[in-house]
Amino acid sequence: MGLKQYIIRLMMKQGLRYVKKDPDNNIPKLIDLSEKFSARQEHRMIIRMIRNIWQNQDSNWYIYMNKILTQLHPGVLEKLILNFFVNSAIIGTPLAKSLSQKYECNIPWAILMDPTVACNLKCTGCWAAEYDKTANMSLQTLDRIIEEGKLLGIYMYIFSGGEPLVRKTDLIKLAEKHNDCAFLAFSNATLVDEEFAQELARVGNFALAISVEGFAQETDMRRGKGTYHKVLHAMDLLKEEGVGFGFSTCYHSQNTESVGSDEYIDLMIAKGCLFGWYFTYIPLGRNAKSELLASADQREYMYHRVRKMRETKPIFVMDFWNDGEYVDGCIAGGKSYIHINANGDVEPCAFIHYSNVNIHETSLLEALQSPIMQQYRQNQPFNENHLRPCPLLDNPEKLQMMVHKSGSYSTQPVDHESVDRLADKCRDVSKEWAKRANELWEGVKYEQ
Numbered sequence: 001m002g003l004k005q006y007i008i009r010l011m012m013k014q015g016l017r018y019v020k021k022d023p024d025n026n027i028p029k030l031i032d033l034s035e036k037f038s039a040r041q042e043h044r045m046i047i048r049m050i051r052n053i054w055q056n057q058d059s060n061w062y063i064y065m066n067k068i069l070t071q072l073h074p075g076v077l078e079k080l081i082l083n084f085f086v087n088s089a090i091i092g093t094p095l096a097k098s099l100s101q102k103y104e105c106n107i108p109w110a111i112l113m114d115p116t117v118a119c120n121l122k123c124t125g126c127w128a129a130e131y132d133k134t135a136n137m138s139l140q141t142l143d144r145i146i147e148e149g150k151l152l153g154i155y156m157y158i159f160s161g162g163e164p165l166v167r168k169t170d171l172i173k174l175a176e177k178h179n180d181c182a183f184l185a186f187s188n189a190t191l192v193d194e195e196f197a198q199e200l201a202r203v204g205n206f207a208l209a210i211s212v213e214g215f216a217q218e219t220d221m222r223r224g225k226g227t228y229h230k231v232l233h234a235m236d237l238l239k240e241e242g243v244g245f246g247f248s249t250c251y252h253s254q255n256t257e258s259v260g261s262d263e264y265i266d267l268m269i270a271k272g273c274l275f276g277w278y279f280t281y282i283p284l285g286r287n288a289k290s291e292l293l294a295s296a297d298q299r300e301y302m303y304h305r306v307r308k309m310r311e312t313k314p315i316f317v318m319d320f321w322n323d324g325e326y327v328d329g330c331i332a333g334g335k336s337y338i339h340i341n342a343n344g345d346v347e348p349c350a351f352i353h354y355s356n357v358n359i360h361e362t363s364l365l366e367a368l369q370s371p372i373m374q375q376y377r378q379n380q381p382f383n384e385n386h387l388r389p390c391p392l393l394d395n396p397e398k399l400q401m402m403v404h405k406s407g408s409y410s411t412q413p414v415d416h417e418s419v420d421r422l423a424d425k426c427r428d429v430s431k432e433w434a435k436r437a438n439e440l441w442e443g444v445k446y447e448q
Helices: 003-021 023-037 041-055 060-071 074-103 139-151 164-177 194-203 216-223 227-241 262-271 296-312 364-368 371-379 396-406 419-447
Strands: 110-113 156-159 182-187 206-211 245-251 275-280 316-319 337-340
Touching (some): 023 041, 060 074, 074 182, 074 194, 139 156, 156 164, 164 182, 164 206, 194 206, 206 227, 216 227, 275 296, 296 419, 396 419
Parallel strands (some): 110 156, 110 337, 182 206, 206 245, 275 316
């Protein structure tokens, strides 16, 4: 840890202790102090936003901030602020930007990686179903990726799978060793028990994004009978221990209206979720059900509903396709994140199974400089309309071009699906959405 990082962390620790003594009076003072010592314009903007929230005690965001302060275990709250906000945002992001210019490649804010493809469930539409079920990354490989990532300014690490908690003992070891990083696992939560919830509270820097597809009928349809009630039980255990967690929901043609409803989001809030990630269904693999693709009407419904939630509900929610306007389009290819599958293939996105390199044969930096990642860097954003951000779902011809131009190989050992075949499955829905998205985008530009 450098001297600057040590001083900032020490100041934040002292500030946390100060806040806990008298939050109502001391938080405004800490906000004023933070703004005075903040050197970056984007950080000052965030601080001003927090001040506005704290001054409006009737707002959903004030309720949300209070919920974080009261629901989280003290050690979890401290790690959230020090690792996620200080190390990742304040210290890591400027370093990553500087090194990105030096090495002429994207350096992401987060790395999504699969410790294993093994899973205790078999969910319809899961990308892991297209990978070799015996694939695993060793603890040593996962550790090396994190070590190399921190040197590039990356302090956020996300686990997916398969079911990452099949390897929960190894994941706890990584969280303990790299206690300056923030960890998150996308999990079906059926392997969460009281002992593991206590372990998460103990390490403090490891949160869960729990997969749930609506209520019992919708969740059990994709994930198996009885899964829904196991998920709710896991949420109760995590909330009891003060662990940070949220929900992760895939919306598709058969559940969109349910997962976008007030009833659904209110239930997630009541169970203790602090955030919610919405994804839309992608038809990966030879057995993919294209009929599950959300229609333009359903995608527009989610566009409006997520924005309404952010205005009225005490929870932070994002839609990774419809929120492209806030991040200038697609965030993959190292712009904000990359995906490393359990076989070690370094992919631009969890839904884009094409690569040039394997992490077992190359360094993380070399992987970020690979041809497919450079294609993303050169071509982002993929559409001037940021409500059409995705190079597959919204602009399939762009993905075809990049895969062919980079000479990337398919990383799906089950069927080695060609990019041309994959793009064909998304072409009609992309055209349908384009008309609606263009109308919405005109409204966005008018508001700006």
